[in-house]
Amino acid sequence: xxxxxxxxxxxxxxxxxxxxxxxxxxxxxxxxxxxxxxxxxxxxxxxxxxxxxxxxxxxxxxxxxxxxxxxxxxxxxxxxxxxxxxxxxxxxxxxxxxxxxxxxxxxxxxxxxxxxxxxxxxxxxxxxxxxxxxxxxxxxxxxxxxxxxxxxxxxxxxxxxxxxxxxxxxxxxxxxxxxxxxxxxxxxxxxxxxxxxxxxxxxxxxxxxxxxxxxxxxxxxxxxxxxxxxxxxxxxxxxxxxxxxxxxxxxxxxxxxxxxxxxxxxxxxxxxxxxxxxxxxxxxxxxxxxxxxxxxxxxxxxxxxxxxxxxxxxxxxxxxxxxxxxxxxxxxxxxxxxxxxxxxxxxxxxxxxxxxxxxxxxxxxxxxxxxxxxxxxxxxxxxxxxxxxxxxxxxxxxxxxxxxxxxxxxxxxxxxxxxxxxxxxxxxxxxxxxxxxxxxxxxxxxxxxxxxxxxxxxxxxxxxxxxxxxxxxxxxxxxxxxxxxxxxxxxxxxxxxxxxxxxxxxxxxxxxxxxxxxxxxxxxxxxxxxxxxxxxxxxxxxxxxxxxxxxxxxxxxxxxxxxxxxxxxxxxxxxxxxxxxxxxxxxxxxxxxxxxxxxxxxxxxxxxxxxxxxxxxxxxxxxxxxxxxxxxxxxxxxxxxxxxxxxxxxxxxxxxxxxxxxxxxxxxxxxxxxxxxxxxxxxxxxxxxxxxxxxxxxxxxxxxxxxxxxxxxxxxxxxxxxxxxxxxxxxxxxxxxxxxxxxxxxxxxxxxxxxxxxxxxxxxxxxxxxxxxxxxxxxxxxxxxxxxxxxxxxxxxxxxxxxxxxxxxxxxxxxxxxxxxxxxxxxxxxxxxxxxxxxxxxxxxxxxxxxxxxxxxxxx
Numbered sequence: 001x002x003x004x005x006x007x008x009x010x011x012x013x014x015x016x017x018x019x020x021x022x023x024x025x026x027x028x029x030x031x032x033x034x035x036x037x038x039x040x041x042x043x044x045x046x047x048x049x050x051x052x053x054x055x056x057x058x059x060x061x062x063x064x065x066x067x068x069x070x071x072x073x074x075x076x077x078x079x080x081x082x083x084x085x086x087x088x089x090x091x092x093x094x095x096x097x098x099x100x101x102x103x104x105x106x107x108x109x110x111x112x113x114x115x116x117x118x119x120x121x122x123x124x125x126x127x128x129x130x131x132x133x134x135x136x137x138x139x140x141x142x143x144x145x146x147x148x149x150x151x152x153x154x155x156x157x158x159x160x161x162x163x164x165x166x167x168x169x170x171x172x173x174x175x176x177x178x179x180x181x182x183x184x185x186x187x188x189x190x191x192x193x194x195x196x197x198x199x200x201x202x203x204x205x206x207x208x209x210x211x212x213x214x215x216x217x218x219x220x221x222x223x224x225x226x227x228x229x230x231x232x233x234x235x236x237x238x239x240x241x242x243x244x245x246x247x248x249x250x251x252x253x254x255x256x257x258x259x260x261x262x263x264x265x266x267x268x269x270x271x272x273x274x275x276x277x278x279x280x281x282x283x284x285x286x287x288x289x290x291x292x293x294x295x296x297x298x299x300x301x302x303x304x305x306x307x308x309x310x311x312x313x314x315x316x317x318x319x320x321x322x323x324x325x326x327x328x329x330x331x332x333x334x335x336x337x338x339x340x341x342x343x344x345x346x347x348x349x350x351x352x353x354x355x356x357x358x359x360x361x362x363x364x365x366x367x368x369x370x371x372x373x374x375x376x377x378x379x380x381x382x383x384x385x386x387x388x389x390x391x392x393x394x395x396x397x398x399x400x401x402x403x404x405x406x407x408x409x410x411x412x413x414x415x416x417x418x419x420x421x422x423x424x425x426x427x428x429x430x431x432x433x434x435x436x437x438x439x440x441x442x443x444x445x446x447x448x449x450x451x452x453x454x455x456x457x458x459x460x461x462x463x464x465x466x467x468x469x470x471x472x473x474x475x476x477x478x479x480x481x482x483x484x485x486x487x488x489x490x491x492x493x494x495x496x497x498x499x500x501x502x503x504x505x506x507x508x509x510x511x512x513x514x515x516x517x518x519x520x521x522x523x524x525x526x527x528x529x530x531x532x533x534x535x536x537x538x539x540x541x542x543x544x545x546x547x548x549x550x551x552x553x554x555x556x557x558x559x560x561x562x563x564x565x566x567x568x569x570x571x572x573x574x575x576x577x578x579x580x581x582x583x584x585x586x587x588x589x590x591x592x593x594x595x596x597x598x599x600x601x602x603x604x605x606x607x608x609x610x611x612x613x614x615x616x617x618x619x620x621x622x623x624x625x626x627x628x629x630x631x632x633x634x635x636x637x638x639x640x641x642x643x644x645x646x647x648x649x650x651x652x653x654x655x656x657x658x659x660x661x662x663x664x665x666x667x668x669x670x671x672x673x674x675x676x677x678x679x680x681x682x683x684x685x686x687x688x689x690x691x692x693x694x695x696x697x698x699x700x701x702x703x704x705x706x707x708x709x710x711x712x713x714x715x716x717x718x719x720x721x722x723x724x725x726x727x728x729x730x731x732x733x734x735x736x737x738x739x740x741x742x743x744x745x746x747x748x749x750x751x752x753x754x755x756x757x758x759x760x761x762x763x764x765x766x767x768x769x770x771x772x773x774x775x776x777x778x779x780x781x782x783x784x785x786x787x788x789x790x791x792x793x794x795x796x797x798x799x800x801x802x803x804x805x806x807x808x809x810x811x812x813x814x815x816x817x818x819x820x821x822x823x824x825x826x827x828x829x830x831x832x833x834x835x836x837x838x839x840x841x842x843x844x845x846x847x848x849x850x851x852x853x854x855x856x857x858x859x860x
Contacts, residue, residue: 201230
């Protein structure tokens with residue numbers, strides 16, 4: 001039988017489809033039916049039954065935030081249904097309402113978020129042909145971006161955002177498009193198709209921003225991305241349940257940025273390592289010196305999407321240079337930044353009326369420091385640093401709001417509004433009167449207790465209070481005979497009795513009236529204060545953005561001073577010249593002086609556009625080519641770089657194919673993944689791109705691998721003509737340096753002795769003719785017997801390879817002889833035929849015919 005309470009629960013479920021409903025019952029939150037079955041294992045709580053039939057599970061109300069975090073990590077969306085009236089005063093069933101909707105993409109609470117990562121809510125919808133409309137927002141920052149993109153570009157864009165939650169049309173085609181584009185992810189949230197319609201989206205967006213067309217924001221009203229933005233806004237209004245005054249919107253201009261696809265971001269470990277996508281070991285972790293969480297988030301954004309606009313990058317470099325020179329000012333500025341907290345997320349909570357008293361107190365302290373930071377930024381700006389001066393202009397002290405908060409808020413407000421400890425004394429006369437009444441009451445109670453002790457002679461007599469019985473006089477059982485006759489018994493305890501008197505009852509009415517008056521007035525004042533902050537949320541959002549940028553630029557300057565970085569020089573030509581460059585991650589993580597610096601001259605006069613890098617395993621080839629790519633990322637993000645000098649032309653795209661694994665979800669082998677990534681490069685790179693390739697062709701046979709690597713290198717050189725670093729163990733490729741004008745050969749230097757080698761990690765011109773794999777195997781602990789056998793086989797292979805004649809024109813030597821000897825115990829058809837022939841039985845013509853056939857079979 002369905003009870004009235006269960007009807008309440010089912011109504012909440014119907015109003016919040018697809019969400020887990022946490023239903024408050026007394027001191028517990030309960031889950032029922034399918035929610036209970038699914039969620040109990042996630043939260044590690046006991047699954048029981050109600051009335052022997054309905055599954056249920058629950059946890060104490062004070063554990064709500066802990067369990068919310070677990071649910072969000074699992075990709076769940078949660079509706080919190082609370083009791084909204086006092087059970088003691090309720091007539092019949094206690095009224096319950098959903099007071100909070102929590103989804104992974106709409107969070108602003110610090111305790112549920114990683115402070116150094118954005119939390120992106122993304123919406124995507126199919127456009128014409130193969131285009132997609134994409135819109136996204138980090139609610140804590142308050143800026144909506146929208147863009148149209150082709151399929152692959154949309155996949156790269158969404159991958160870089162790392163969505164906390166992604167909205168897509170609920171239709172079969174909408175879900176299939178999302179799955180095809182992104183795979184089956186836990187953060188996919190279906191939404192009604194009509195939310196993605198032109199008319200509905202236009203109505204919502206124009207209403208939110210107070211316009212009749214989105215053209216003023218840089219959009220064409222017919223763009224698919226505006227349909228996605230409208231669906232995103234509808235979801236925010238449904239879940240946040242307040243106005244969103246801090247939001248603004250702008251188009252995302254991908255052409256102004258250095259595009260990194262998902263493979264490149266992963267291979268270069270820009271924001272997460274390849275092991276578990278954690279921060280440790282990434283470029284972001286190595287270069288982050290920001291003092292605020294919002295500075296760290298902006299740095300992450302700049303590294304994942306570096307700029308491609310020379311003026312913007314130059315302005316950032318100017319700012320970093322000015323802050324680097326102003327050592328004392330930078331130190332003072334960073335100290336102030338370290339004390340302002342996460343202004344962006346505080347403002348987001350205030351804008352959505354979720355801010356706590358301590359949030360507003362943090363905002364007040366931050367605003368008090370803004371004038372000092374603004375002045376420091378102006379002072380640090382050199383005459384040539386127009387970018388830093390413009391940034392200082394954007395640092396708005398919000399003087400009126402700062403004054404209001406400073407006057408209104410107590411220095412250390414309580415967490416809960418209504419206890420009388422949030423609003424500063426002297427701010428409001430009415431609240432002060434109620435407080436005075438309560439203070440008088442406290443002194444009256446003390447005097448009354450003393451009078452009753454004197455009157456009764458009971459020294460242990462106490463006057464107390466609790467929420468159930470109100471005020472009382474407590475007397476121990478041993479003194480009951482001495483109780484005055486006018487005391488009225490109120491409650492019996494094990495060892496005492498509690499009484500009330502007419503005077504105490506009269507006082508109780510006044511005292512409770514004071515408490516209620518304080519609670520009511522303080523709530524009114526705090527609500528007005530929070531609304532005042534919400535009205536200024538657009539200014540505060542701009543202030544937060546400016547301080548985040550200032551923090552990031554100061555972070556770059558601090559890093560440059562600590563690690564000896566130089567300012568990169570931007571030139572029009574597509575070159576990459578680095579003098580004494582160091583890998584930015586290893587330079588920080590390894591002991592000082594450990595990293596061997598290397599030079600690079602790619603493009604320009606005599607530099608060659610494609611460098612073939614050979615050398616031993618662990619010799620530094622991969623570090624060298626990754627290093628070049630990471631320095632370009634840093635330079636175009638606006639940072640100085642770990643080198644003595646750097647000159648480069650801006651890259652439009654950066655590709656890094658430096659290792660691959662199986663993609664079992666897409667039924668792709670390691671070699672297939674490698675070829676898909678290579679195809680992406682060959683189909684999308686331009687003459688302004690930078691490409692780094694490591695061990696192309698290693699996932700197949702030697703002959704196929706060499707051939708593919710050779711052809712790929714030729715295509716990059718002849719057709720695309722981009723800057724490319726190509727690390728390989730196929731030493732035959734070094735012949736390309738002799739045949740193609742733009743190819744240069746370089747090698748990782750090795751110091752070799754009789755039985756061992758020293759890896760110098762220095763890259764110099766020339767070609768390495770050995771890979772020293774056996775030496776590396778020895779260092780890895782491979783048994784000595786295996787090593788000796790490997791050395792013998794290597795000697796045989798090298799001898800046979802040396803005897804194999806080079807093909808005409810100096811091209812690749814035939815690798816078949818090398819491959820066949822790897823299987824010494826198997827029959828080679830040519831060798832078998834030679835072994836079975838009696839030479840004396842052959843005529844001259846027959847012998848010549850045989851030799852010509854064998855030559856053809858051997859590839860000669």
